[in-house]
Amino acid sequence: MSGVDVFLGTQRVIVCCGSGGVGKTTVAAALALSAGRQGRRAVVITIDPARRLADALGRRGELSNEPTLVERIGTGEMWAAMLDVSSTFNDLIGRFAATTEQADLIRSNVFYKSISGSLSGTRDYMAAEMLLRLHEDPRFDLVVLDTAPSRNALDFIESPERLVRFLRHPLFRILTAPSRGGLRVIGATVQPVLKIIGRVVGSNVMSDVIDFLRAFEGMETGFAERAGSVSRLLRANDTTFAIVISPSPEPLNDTGLLVDRLYATRITPSIVFANRLTPLFDEPTTILDASSSNADDGVQMWLDDNVRALRERALRERDLVTSFVDRMTPPPTGAVTTVEIGEQHTDIHDLEGVMRLADSLS
Amino acid sequence: MDLAQFLTASRVLIVAGKGGVGKSTVAQTVASVAAEAGLSVLLVRIGVLADESRQDESEKPKFAGAVKHLTLEPGDALSEYLSTRGLGLVTRQLSSLGIVDVVASAAPGIDDLLVLGKIKQLARDGSQDLLVVDGPPAGQALSLLRAPMSLGRAVLAGPIRQQADEVRAMLADVTACRLMLVTTPELTPVMELVDTAFDLEDELGVHLSPLTVNRCDLDELPAEADVLRQACHTESQRAALEYRLTRRQRQILAMDELRQRVPLQRIVLPDVADTNSSADILRLAFINQVRALTGDTK
Numbered sequence: 205m206s207g208v209d210v211f212l213g214t215q216r217v218i219v220c221c222g223s224g225g226v227g228k229t230t231v232a233a234a235l236a237l238s239a240g241r242q243g244r245r246a247v248v249i250t251i252d253p254a255r256r257l258a259d260a261l262g263r264r265g266e267l268s269n270e271p272t273l274v275e276r277i278g279t280g281e282m283w284a285a286m287l288d289v290s291s292t293f294n295d296l297i298g299r300f301a302a303t304t305e306q307a308d309l310i311r312s313n314v315f316y317k318s319i320s321g322s323l324s325g326t327r328d329y330m331a332a333e334m335l336l337r338l339h340e341d342p343r344f345d346l347v348v349l350d351t352a353p354s355r356n357a358l359d360f361i362e363s364p365e366r367l368v369r370f371l372r373h374p375l376f377r378i379l380t381a382p383s384r385g386g387l388r389v390i391g392a393t394v395q396p397v398l399k400i401i402g403r404v405v406g407s408n409v410m411s412d413v414i415d416f417l418r419a420f421e422g423m424e425t426g427f428a429e430r431a432g433s434v435s436r437l438l439r440a441n442d443t444t445f446a447i448v449i450s451p452s453p454e455p456l457n458d459t460g461l462l463v464d465r466l467y468a469t470r471i472t473p474s475i476v477f478a479n480r481l482t483p484l485f486d487e488p489t490t491i492l493d494a495s496s497s498n499a500d501d502g503v504q505m506w507l508d509d510n511v512r513a514l515r516e517r518a519l520r521e522r523d524l525v526t527s528f529v530d531r532m533t534p535p536p537t538g539a540v541t542t543v544e545i546g547e548q549h550t551d552i553h554d555l556e557g558v559m560r561l562a563d564s565l566s
Numbered sequence: 567m568d569l570a571q572f573l574t575a576s577r578v579l580i581v582a583g584k585g586g587v588g589k590s591t592v593a594q595t596v597a598s599v600a601a602e603a604g605l606s607v608l609l610v611r612i613g614v615l616a617d618e619s620r621q622d623e624s625e626k627p628k629f630a631g632a633v634k635h636l637t638l639e640p641g642d643a644l645s646e647y648l649s650t651r652g653l654g655l656v657t658r659q660l661s662s663l664g665i666v667d668v669v670a671s672a673a674p675g676i677d678d679l680l681v682l683g684k685i686k687q688l689a690r691d692g693s694q695d696l697l698v699v700d701g702p703p704a705g706q707a708l709s710l711l712r713a714p715m716s717l718g719r720a721v722l723a724g725p726i727r728q729q730a731d732e733v734r735a736m737l738a739d740v741t742a743c744r745l746m747l748v749t750t751p752e753l754t755p756v757m758e759l760v761d762t763a764f765d766l767e768d769e770l771g772v773h774l775s776p777l778t779v780n781r782c783d784l785d786e787l788p789a790e791a792d793v794l795r796q797a798c799h800t801e802s803q804r805a806a807l808e809y810r811l812t813r814r815q816r817q818i819l820a821m822d823e824l825r826q827r828v829p830l831q832r833i834v835l836p837d838v839a840d841t842n843s844s845a846d847i848l849r850l851a852f853i854n855q856v857r858a859l860t861g862d863t864k
Contacts, residue, residue, distance in 0.1 A: 224585020
């Protein structure tokens, strides 16, 4: 069994991180498919707004929050879902609200509407929520998460803690205090602070926020517990962070910084997928036969030059990958596994393409 | 129209594209070409994961007229903004209490708006002929550029609202700001570019400059494909040739798609190996392409 097969056979969560444009989405889909081939019930989620997974599976526009069965392979299954931020947030409100009135009040709040839309911080948190939800779903035993490009991948990991910090913030308690029964004294000390914030963002935003926080009252415990579960799941033993790279210096640099910050949050990626590598062709060893004309010599030279140029590129790419992996501090539990994936002959926009990619993984 | 006129058709040029298409390389190339043409240029990178090594490039100008560099950090934008509005002391207090973070969460997108506000201010002070903005990847570029609109809807009054309105005006003003989309000649980034282009134009009224197709195989084959196939003597020649021909075929398909779906002029740049001379090759190719587009024969 190859290193990838071991991961796919034993892990419950695989989080794919990396810069945009490295083929992270198709690698995530191929991992879910490979796991399905091993008899597991795997689901892949994308939070990428560019909807590339939908393209890759050839089901543009059909993917949603609710996982769809893409392929059944013997006893194994591959499912796919695409994060819908507002409906995930709506579900969460429905789940933690004490009454349907409270849920409706929050859902109709102006501030809630603007944060539950496409704004990036909310999206990261909802991706984490979706990961947890599918992890708890008895239909699946492996969840593969395709994250947004590197800058956001970190937001995603940190989003649960950020929400807890926000909910536990003293200001949050103070703002909601008056509705808890006549704590007017606190209200007086808060007024100047509110005024300053109001001067900056506009007073209507502040009143919308206060209304939202008041409506939210009592739900913060549920949210904080949920955030705690996400945070533990991301650091669990059967959760793997996979780094997907492609061999160009610019995104590799960004990904290196991402890996450093993963370590800083006590997360150690243990597998690297080096995608889109130029194949390493053999050195040209042409022996021109005596019958070849002069015109043919020019063509022969071009053919050999083509081999050499591609070889040079392929070797340069492998150097980049090696120095990237060397630069990663080895995790305490073992070495980093590197999986090389050759450049595919066609753009991957259907399930067959994902299957070919899955073939080249093991 | 000459090269300088083409480059300064707007004061700000935001370069955006899917990750991995070489967006930063293209931004760097445009900035260098402008500097070489005698313009004063500022290359603005939108930070967070700012890379130290790339900032050093401003220290070693390789040609006449160096490009100045600036990295803007969205995370610091709100504190900095509050300080410049005479709220320095209060800001420090608010920051230490974590209240600035709460405000940033309360009005999401505020950092993005303030980064754009800073760019608008730099453009307005007139000290630069051109600001080249090395923007975030395509998906994030959308949320960055949408920030003034979504905040404008949520915030009805106050300085943030004013800022949002001014930034929206800048984005929609063709003499103030244009967007240069970058792609590689492959279907996936091309399709994404098509979506992004229409979204940005429809929603925000942003003006698009000619787009750049980076990393194209522009070499001429010495003979017809079948003649080359016949001439292969070794397996490695054959395999390398087929690889090359397949990639060229994909490029043709992607370019056709682009021509049919996006009515914009195209600047086509070669796929250069990452060596010391690659910046020069790209600069020259860019200049030639722009001259061909604008009919500038100098």
